[in-house]
Amino acid sequence: MSARNHAQWTAAPKLKAGEWVDSRIYSDQAIFEEELQKIWKRSWIPVCHESELKNAYDFRTMTIAREPVIVVRGNDMKVRAFLNVCPHRGNMIERRPSGSFKRGTPSGTPKHMTCMFHAWQFDMKGRCAYISRCEEGYQKRLRKEDVGLRKLNCEVYFGGFVWVCLDDDIDMTVEQWAAGALDVLSPSLNAEPLEIFHYHKAIIPCNYKLWHDTNCEFYHDYLHYHNRITGFNDAYFARKNSGFKNGHINVGSFEVQYDQYEGFESREALSFPHLPPNHWYMIDMFPGVNFNLRGSALRCDLMTPLAADKVMIEFRGLGLASDTPQQRRTRIDHHNSIWGPFGRNLHEDLLAVTAQGACMHQAAENRRILHGRHENQTIHDENGMRHYYEEWGRWLNRLPSDPDRAFADGAGGRAAVARDAERELALEEA
Amino acid sequence: MSWKTACAAADVPAHSIKACEVDGVEILVANVGDGFRAYPPVCPHMEEYLEDSGICSNGVLTCTKHLWQWDMKTGEARPPAEKPLLLYEVKQEDGKVMVYLDKELEYAFDHDDDDDGDD
Numbered sequence: 248m249s250a251r252n253h254a255q256w257t258a259a260p261k262l263k264a265g266e267w268v269d270s271r272i273y274s275d276q277a278i279f280e281e282e283l284q285k286i287w288k289r290s291w292i293p294v295c296h297e298s299e300l301k302n303a304y305d306f307r308t309m310t311i312a313r314e315p316v317i318v319v320r321g322n323d324m325k326v327r328a329f330l331n332v333c334p335h336r337g338n339m340i341e342r343r344p345s346g347s348f349k350r351g352t353p354s355g356t357p358k359h360m361t362c363m364f365h366a367w368q369f370d371m372k373g374r375c376a377y378i379s380r381c382e383e384g385y386q387k388r389l390r391k392e393d394v395g396l397r398k399l400n401c402e403v404y405f406g407g408f409v410w411v412c413l414d415d416d417i418d419m420t421v422e423q424w425a426a427g428a429l430d431v432l433s434p435s436l437n438a439e440p441l442e443i444f445h446y447h448k449a450i451i452p453c454n455y456k457l458w459h460d461t462n463c464e465f466y467h468d469y470l471h472y473h474n475r476i477t478g479f480n481d482a483y484f485a486r487k488n489s490g491f492k493n494g495h496i497n498v499g500s501f502e503v504q505y506d507q508y509e510g511f512e513s514r515e516a517l518s519f520p521h522l523p524p525n526h527w528y529m530i531d532m533f534p535g536v537n538f539n540l541r542g543s544a545l546r547c548d549l550m551t552p553l554a555a556d557k558v559m560i561e562f563r564g565l566g567l568a569s570d571t572p573q574q575r576r577t578r579i580d581h582h583n584s585i586w587g588p589f590g591r592n593l594h595e596d597l598l599a600v601t602a603q604g605a606c607m608h609q610a611a612e613n614r615r616i617l618h619g620r621h622e623n624q625t626i627h628d629e630n631g632m633r634h635y636y637e638e639w640g641r642w643l644n645r646l647p648s649d650p651d652r653a654f655a656d657g658a659g660g661r662a663a664v665a666r667d668a669e670r671e672l673a674l675e676e677a
Numbered sequence: 678m679s680w681k682t683a684c685a686a687a688d689v690p691a692h693s694i695k696a697c698e699v700d701g702v703e704i705l706v707a708n709v710g711d712g713f714r715a716y717p718p719v720c721p722h723m724e725e726y727l728e729d730s731g732i733c734s735n736g737v738l739t740c741t742k743h744l745w746q747w748d749m750k751t752g753e754a755r756p757p758a759e760k761p762l763l764l765y766e767v768k769q770e771d772g773k774v775m776v777y778l779d780k781e782l783e784y785a786f787d788h789d790d791d792d793d794g795d796d
Contacts, residue, residue, distance in 0.1 A: 351730070356723035356742050366743075368723070376787070377723060379743065 259615070259648075265633055266619030268647040273454035273607045273616075278643070278650060279555035286534045286642050287312035289417065291400075291424045293408040293536055293549060294318060296563060297326060298442040300409075304349040304358055304371065308341055310551060311413055315339050316399065317360070318409055319348070321371035328401035328411045329373045333362035334394040340369070373398050405429050405538075406436025406565075408547070428495035431528050432540055438520035441545070444579055445564030451597060453604025455535050455550040455558035456639075461596050462529070462537040462548065463488070463496060463635060465626035470599050471592045477508050487624045488631040494533030494638030496631040500526040503542065508591075510584075514542035517578055519567070531631065533638055544582035556608050562586065562593075683715060683767075683774045694738065696728040702781045704765060706774055709736065709749045715765040715776045716752065720745060721784040722760070738762075760784065 260267050272278055288311070295307045300320040307318045308331055315331035317340065333340050340362045348358055348371070355361020359368040359376055368377035373396035378384075381391065400412040404421040417424075451458065461467060465486075468474055482501035490496050503525045505511045515524035519540060522528075530538040535550030535558075544564055551559040564586070566578040586593040607614065618636065622628040636647040640654035683697045689708040696705050696718050703718040705727050720727055720740040732739045737755065739746045745758035752762035763784065766777035 351725050351742070354742075356720070356725040358724060377743070 257613070257615075260617060260619070262617065262619040264648060265637065266617065268616045268618060268636055269650055270607045270611070270614035270616050271650055272639075272645075272647055273457060273603075274555050274609050274611060275650070276555045276609060278645070279454075279552065281643055282534070283312040283552065286639070287413075287552065288314070289412070289414045289642075290534055291402075291410045291412045291417070291421050293405070293547065294328075294411050295409050296441065296443045296547075296565065297403050297407040297409055298440070298565075298568065299345060300326065302347065302349070305345070305347050306341060306343075306360070307345045307409075308343065311411060312552075314413060316411060316413075317341055318401070318411065319360070319371050322358070326401060326403050326409055327372065328399040328409070329369075330397040330399065332397065333364065333367055334375070334396065335362065335365055335367050335378075338362055338364045340396075367394075369396050405433065406441045406545075424493060425532070426492035426495060428491040428493075428497050428530055428532060429538075431497055431500070432530060432538060434521040435519040435540065436545070440568040441565045442568040442570070443563055443565050444575060445582055446561065448559055448561045449597060450553065450557060450559045451601055451604065452557055452608075453600045454555060454607065455552040456635075457600045457603050457607075458548070458550055458558060458560060458596075459531060459535050459537070459635065460632055461600055462539075463531050463631035464620075464629055465498070466620060466629065467596075467599065468627075470595050472595075473509070473591045480504065484625060484627065486626045488626065488628060488634075489624070490630065490634035494635050496531050496634055498529040498531075498626060498631075500528045503527050505542070514581055517543035517574060517581070519543070519545070531635075533635060541585060542581070543578050544585075546582065546586055556604055679777070680768070680775045681778050683776045686713070686769055686772050686774050689713065689774070692733050692736075694728060694731055694733060696726070699776055699778060702778060704776060705731075706767075706776075707733070707738065707749050713767050713769060713774045714749060714752070715767045715774075716762045717782050717784065719784070721762065722758070724784075724786055 292311050294309045294316065295318060299307050303320055303322045303324060305320050309316050316328060317331035318326060318328045320326050331340050340360050348360060351357045352361055354363050354366050355368055359370055361368045366379045367375065370376045375391040375394045378391050400417060402410045402421045404410055410421045486499040486501055488496050488498055505525055506513045513525060518524045525542045527541045537548040539546040547563045549561045553559055564582040566575060570578060583590055585591050588594060618629045618632045620627060620629040624630050640647050644654050646652040646654050681699045683699050683704060683706050684695060689695045689706050691708050691710050694705055694707045696703060705716045705718045707714045718726055722743055722745050725740055725742045727740060730740045730742050732741055736749050737746050738749050746755040747753060747758060747762045752764045754761045763782040765782065768775045
């Protein structure tokens with residue numbers, strides 16, 4: 248067949264169900280809003296690393312599904328998370344991205360979070376410690392004990408990442424949520440404390456799932472010129488994508504011949520604990536998180552979806568807290584030589600998804616996006632994406648290839664399903 | 678412990694306050710016009726550093742965070758303050774403000790590291 252006319256172009260592909268998706272899932276703002284409510288507000292999200300809040304009273308702010316979140320370290324060194332929202336008039340309490348509450352702010356006293364609007368103050372456990380002119384205004388009708396912050400599920404897990412979930416009713420720990428997907432890297436990340444050495448963020452005009460897709464397949468090796476001309480071998484292609492419950496996947500490892508990359512050296516000396524020298528594991532977690540350990544340097548991507556066609560990606564680089572200054576410099580070089588602005592591939596990946604975003608904006612005609620490669624589940628297979636979209640379909644109860652139709656199983660997230668069932672029962676009884 | 682030099686008398690102008698460190702203990706020295714006083718460095722309400730937040734006027738020290746006030750000479754609380762200032766013993770010798778440091782004076786704060794089971 249030659250080039251196709253409109254009807255041919257928009258016809259369903261000759262692939263099986265689950266092997267392609269409708270590009271509307273990457274551009275429809277209504278679907279996007281539903282994703283925030285049904286997926287992002289119900290998932291465990293690794294919002295930062297504990298080394299970003301080293302000392303008592305350090306804090307870090309972020310958003311999950313547009314909800315402002317603050318993570319603080321108490322004087323007992325425990326990390327806790329709260330909605331960064333004042334219970335009085337709904338203002339954002341802390342505006343800085345990070346800092347310390349050890350000394351006071353212009354309107355607040357030391358060791359407390361203070362809403363700048365009316366100086367209500369909260370301690371590191373989220374308890375209200377001060378209401379200005381409380382008795383004058385509320386007499387005895389409202390006491391500070393009544394107006395604590397909204398506490399969020401928070402766990403420090405997997406090498407010190409701080410995980411937060413907005414859903415009080417989530418019925419699993421982070422470990423259960425990961426469902427084994429993190430196991431390949433747990434020994435390496437949990438052996439000794441890690442420390443962040445790199446942070447940057449990029450706001451990319453594309454849907455967040457397009458970035459996740461690039462992390463879930465290596466077929467796009469063709470994008471990476473330097474990858475193609477050096478460093479490939481049979482073991483590279485033999486790696487497998489494995490699916491786990493809850494939509495996670497990981498990519499098996501092999502020994503990278505870094506000394507065969509042009510201008511590179513072996514990473515054996517600085518490879519993470521328990522990791523066979525120069526090995527490379529990658530984990531892609533639902534709904535938009537990536538852990539990538541290349542021998543000596545760990546990268547974590549966290550996606551924060553901003554709109555159907557806009558995503559903020561935060562890139563963190565981590566090494567061992569015990570690094571000497573020389574080791575740290577080398578580790579940073581290793582990190583940047585792959586993922587830095589002049590590295591081998593990060594910028595190429597960003598270019599690719601930006602161009603996809605340009606073709607799948609909100610007004611674009613629907614496309615058929617093919618996820619149908621089968622290559623024995625190796626890295627050029629697209630089983631990782633198929634696994635992801637099956638989970639996505641279940642949570643939203645939408646068919647990825649035809650999002651107005653219900654997903655075959657008709658199931659949302661497991662906790663949500665149980666709650667929906669309870670709600671229906673309650674309605675029936677009423 | 679014993680009498681220690683906090684600062685030169687000339688370092689604290691009349692009707693003003695100045696934070697000093699004496700043997701690792703932070704104190705707040707006040708010149709009350711006809712003599713000196715020394716208090717712990719923070720407000721007894723919510724630990725604000727009074728050197729940053731305090732205003733001296735008419736013999737009254739006011740913490741500008743939540744407007745607690747004290748008589749600078751006696752440390753006595755004035756509304757809306759609910760707790761007085763603690764005072765170190767002070768004397769003036771050879772142009773120096775001397776403080777008697779037996780032990781550090783501290784206010785009891787409702788810290789959030791208390792074991793209230795609220796995790």
